[in-house]
Amino acid sequence: MKNTIAERIFDFLKDFPPFDVLNKEQLFKISSNVKVIYIENESFVFKQTEAPHESFYVVKDGAIGLYRTMENDQILVDICDEGDIFGLRPLVQNDNYLMSAKATEESILYAISVEILKEIIQTNDKVNKFLIASFSTNIKTPYAQQNYGQLFANEEIIQANNTGLSDIQTAQYSKNPISCSKTTTIKEAAIIMSTKRVGSILIVENKNPIGIITDKDLRLKIATGLISISEKVSEIMSSPVITFPEKITIAEAQIAMIKHKITHLCITKDGTPNSELIGLLSEHDIVVLHGNNPSVLIKELKRAKNVNTLKYIREKTSNLLTGYIDQKIPIVFISNIISEITNAITIKAIELSIEEMETQPPVKFGWLALGSQGRKEQLLITDQDNALVFEDVPKEKYEETKTYFLKLSKIITEKLNAVGYEYCPADMMASNPKWCLSLSEWKNQFNTWVTKPTEKAIMMCTIFFDYNLVYGDAKLVDKMSESIFKSINSFEIFLNFLGRNALINPPPLGFFRQFLVENNGEHKDQFDIKSRALMPIIDAARLISLSHNLKGENNTISRFQKIIQVEPQNKDLYLSCIDAFKIVLRFRTEQGIKNNDSGRYIDLNTLTKSEKLRLKGCFKPIKDIQDMLNIRYNLSQMM
């Protein structure tokens, strides 16, 4: 039976935690059993010490003040407004109300029967976790017994709400792909391909895919006369093949193709190369589905002959980003794709620059992306942060070598600037003689920062530790990393200093859950999402992974995932940090796109209630992890 009113209530509740994690049937059941209550201004919903009602409340319109009577004073403890839940704890814990709830303006409440909720708790683990999280918050802050505002939005939910999106749709692969055995001759294989009119053929052994031949192989290896057509296919096949299970999403497929620089993925029964081949997913299959394709952009990049083409592709990337954010594609996929493109642009800029130099680089070198690009978390176009490391050379060659790389760096940074990555205002670029160093110089530099951790040195560490090799010699960079860990291990107090730095920005919530905004400067009354929400999580991830000697991961999410393996006991906390990070990163990106800036400063008045709520939900893990660092590094004594 149609129930228009319940549908409307459903539409309202679905945006707010914990209702946002319920499935449709569960939420509809709640919605059709809601009692809508009109509360006049100054009237009580319940009073302190009263026995609990049968229902808890969600504010639909208006505002409800929670008061605690102490002696004869009524102390306002919290104000609940649109979407906030109150009066739940006493119902679940079978306790009397610890506070009074009084309307501070005329309000409409949804009363939800606790019995229905209890049923759902038993079947829905996420809701259960949410409630536990809510209650545990209250234990820490006894004054906010009913503060359910610090709720937990969840990246998974954003995904779940947006089915029907092409990138997280399961990719449609070709079933029954054309195949042959490894003893087939190249000629026979080519004939099969022509008669079946396909551009590729898979080589199978016991039904498992072991290799692939594409038109390109025939063109490059056969038509050039390198290999005879009477040879076996195994001579020219690309092997092994990259395999995936059949549930692969388009976004995953795109990333895999970009990562492995291939155009075909094999779909096998269990996703490994050691199981039966069931299909083939080609880049073409995806392009057909998806006009604006990142791997197409990367291909264009590889063919790019000048900066203007790079700039054009960079602009197209921005469109791609806007589209992805609009479609609520999971942020991890977005940042993977965007960083791959940013890297590809940088690589091309470096290649073009080397061509412009009169000679090839005299020794091996590495081009490092720093900061957010180094962590592969750069979504919006921000300034360049980069550095260069070159192989140690004999003393007499040093000047000459350094001059060469400085000149090269200058050309590269100019090109990047022309593409749209602005110069770093603090001059943290490889064109600066301070950041274009030989391997030993870098080792010394890092060692100095670690052993003499001044405030400035720590700041430098937070930028330079997150480096990522974009172009050049990986071994050089590995040596640099080893040296850093050695320095840290021999001077462990450094981590405490790094820890202190990670706590500089506490989560931005005041006593009444209002946002703390900047008090002065150009961005007065705005909220600095970078330093107050993103950096604390990034800093924590860096610190903890350094403390465990976890090498090779700079990305904050990957860092936490590795940390979880080392500290499984803190898994929940780290998972919540990952969630919070994803949400805040998406948020900043959305704001940046909306305001066409870096998205760093947010005017709170422009946010909707549910945006504020979602953002607030991210601050609890920030606070929790800062509390943990505080204890672990004994930081309160250092402050």
Next chain:
Amino acid sequence: MLNFFKHKKYPNFWKEYLKTFKTKQSKNINTTRFIVFDTETTGLDLVKDRILSIGAIIVIDNTLDVSDSFELYLKQDEFNAVTVEIHGILKVGKLIKYNENEALEKFINYIGNSVLVAHHTAFDIEMINAALKRMNLPKLKNKSIDTGILYKKLENKKDNHFNLDVLCKEFNIPKHDRHTASGDAYITALLFLKIISKLKKERTVHYSDLFRNQNSKGLL
């Protein structure tokens, strides 16, 4: 005497309905069972036009109980294409529909002796009465309140006559699902509570104050 004979022929549901009026009714605003309702019709002509849907919700003690709301669509022989644009109910749609007799029986069972509230009640009640007449039944016996008239009891509103849209704006009620019977019933219920609240701020409001002025004939 005539009444007595008629009474015998009434269907059971109507007899049950009449019985509910024999119990003593609450005379207190907070304990009275109000049923706020709205009908969507094919037009404004009491004779020619027909009810398309009825939406209603119970209000007791400032609380609307969604689980006990009423939403029902009627099969129709008469069809006025012009009003489809307003209410969006097609002659043959996907909704489950009842014929007029079934629908009225369900509605009568639902309302019992509750006080009926609607915006411009007179029209909605007359539409129901017209349908009852086609079933050879007498008129509704319920007391009724018109939110349009109730509004005029507020200070300085005496000469104002406003439709639901304007009042929603004044009372800050979101206009969701306007022109569906249930949506309008819901909106009217909130309006009803808000007007009473405002009246209470101005003066003491007695139960009897809620009802229509004798001299006012309403819209019709």
